[in-house]
Each structure stands twice: as structure tokens, then as C-alpha cells.
Amino acid sequence: MRRTLSALCRNEPGVLAMMARECGKYDANILSLAAGETENPQVSRIVLCVEGEDEAIDKVGRYLESLDVVIQLDDLSRNDFVDRELVMIKVAMDPARTGQLMQVFEVFRAHVVGMGRETVTVEMSGDQNRVEGLIRMVAPYGIKSMCRSGMIALKRGDE
Numbered sequence: 359m360r361r362t363l364s365a366l367c368r369n370e371p372g373v374l375a376m377m378a379r380e381c382g383k384y385d386a387n388i389l390s391l392a393a394g395e396t397e398n399p400q401v402s403r404i405v406l407c408v409e410g411e412d413e414a415i416d417k418v419g420r421y422l423e424s425l426d427v428v429i430q431l432d433d434l435s436r437n438d439f440v441d442r443e444l445v446m447i448k449v450a451m452d453p454a455r456t457g458q459l460m461q462v463f464e465v466f467r468a469h470v471v472g473m474g475r476e477t478v479t480v481e482m483s484g485d486q487n488r489v490e491g492l493i494r495m496v497a498p499y500g501i502k503s504m505c506r507s508g509m510i511a512l513k514r515g516d517e
């Protein structure tokens with residue numbers, strides 16, 4: 359099972375490492391991890407996309423909630439939420455297929471941020487399905503390198 363946990367935490371050294379370590383203790387594999395300050399610089403939001411048995415992820419959640427540095431923990435998988443991820447991909451560029459490649463970028467609203475003689479680098483943000491779709495579409499051209507930010511997410515609506 360895949361779940362998305364969002365934790366508001368005090369912005370202190372070691373919090374992220376502590377959370378990641380705990381996932382490993384309970385056999386919950388971290389698929390994505392993103393952390394950053396919120397509107398309050400003393401508070402960070404950490405978004406963990408984890409995969410594992412429901413019982414293991416529940417144990418991780420209970421442990422994280424018990425930490426004094428965790429202000430609030432939400433299992434976004436049980437709510438309607440909005441997620442985004444940033445991906446940067448360096449793709450091999452064959453002059454004969456450049457037009458096709460540029461059309462793929464246009465369809466996915468990916469922006470060219472760098473160009474060399476043999477490669478083109480693009481960036482795109484979107485939900486995980488869109489990111490995965492772009493990756494699938496450019497893979498036949500030859501992905502030379504790629505970097506993904508990890509998922510960030512918030513509950514949808516007024517909550």
C-alpha cells in the first residue's frame with residue numbers, strides 16, 4: 359500500500375533524519391521525501407510518500423505523532439489532496455527527431471532550461487501521473503540524467 363503523510367514539525371536539526379530512520383525500522387519504504395519551511399520559518403512541512411503494509415505505516419504514523427517536535431501529522435491518503443513534483447530531465451537530442459521531442463515537451467508543458475549539442479534539459483511540475491507520463495514519453499529518446507524533487511502535497515479545500 360502507498361500512503362502520503364504530511365507532518366508539520368518544529369524546524370530543528372535532525373528531525374528529518376529521525377523520521378526517515380523510523381520508516382526503515384518498520385519496513386516502510388520511502389518513495390519520496392520533501393521538506394521545507396512553511397509560512398512560519400520556525401515550522402517545516404515534511405511530506406513522506408511511503409509504501410509498505412498498512413500496519414507498518416500506521417506504526418510509523420503513531421510514532422511520528424508521539425514525537426514532541428511533530429506539531430501535526432496528517433495521512434493525506436485518507437483525504438482529498440493536491441500534490442506536485444518537479445522533475446528535470448536531460449534528454450538525448452537527435453536532430454532528425456528534435457521536432458517530435460519539442461512536441462512532447464509542449465504537450466506536457468515542460469520548459470526547456472538548457473541545451474547542448476547533443477542534449478536538451480527540460481523542467482516540468484505536475485502531479486505524479488503527469489511526471490511519470492513525461493518520463494515514459496521521453497524515455498525512447500534516451501534519458502541521460504534526471505532529478506526529481508519528491509512530492510509536495512496539501513489537503514484540498516479549507517482545512
